Amino acid sequence: MSGWLSDFVGDWHAIVVLLIAGVLPNQVWRMLGLWFGGGIDEGSELLVWVRAVATAILAGVIAQIIVQPPGALASVPASLRYGAVAAGFVAFALTRRSIFAGVVCGEIFMLAGKWWLG
Template identity: 85%
Template sequence: MSTFIGDWHALLVLVIAGFLPNEAWRMLGLWFGGGVDEGSELLVWVRAVATAILAGVIAQILVLPPGALASVPDWLRYGAVAAGFAAFMLTQRSIFAGVVCGEIVMLAGKWWLG
């Protein structure tokens, strides 16, 4: 079993230093934000900023890909994004369907290229 789990000390440090501090803030946010109106101007602005940041990160990864993604041709990356967006729109804005479709196109294209 220890070969499957690996070094349990590292897992313990990961849980204590990474998981627990984040969960405390999540629970506080859930507790404080429970009664906040989702249509308020502040939350609309927060949602817009979060969407803009996510779009910027996706654009940066698409244009200047890091690591192994740099070995994927540009046309395949852009095609996977286009296919994922098309699936997103065709499935009544299902994020899951868009991501899965984009991943399938990326993996199939990379497999086809060898």
């Protein structure tokens, strides 16, 4: 039984370290955020500012990944990366601002383009 679990999970020590060092600290901050932020009005100036800053940071990260792609994404031609972003944005706009639809459409566009280009 131990061999089967080791084959299935791999190095279980790494998973335990990941849970302790990665998941638990994040969960603490999430719970504190829910507890402290539960009474904040969604239309308040502070929350609008926080949302704007978070959106700007996310846009910057996405722009850097597109312009200077890391790892395997560097093998994808720039025109295909930009086309995937455009396709994702169009899907986002057409589906009443569904982030999920935009991401899925961009991924499908990029995978199909990479497959077609070989």
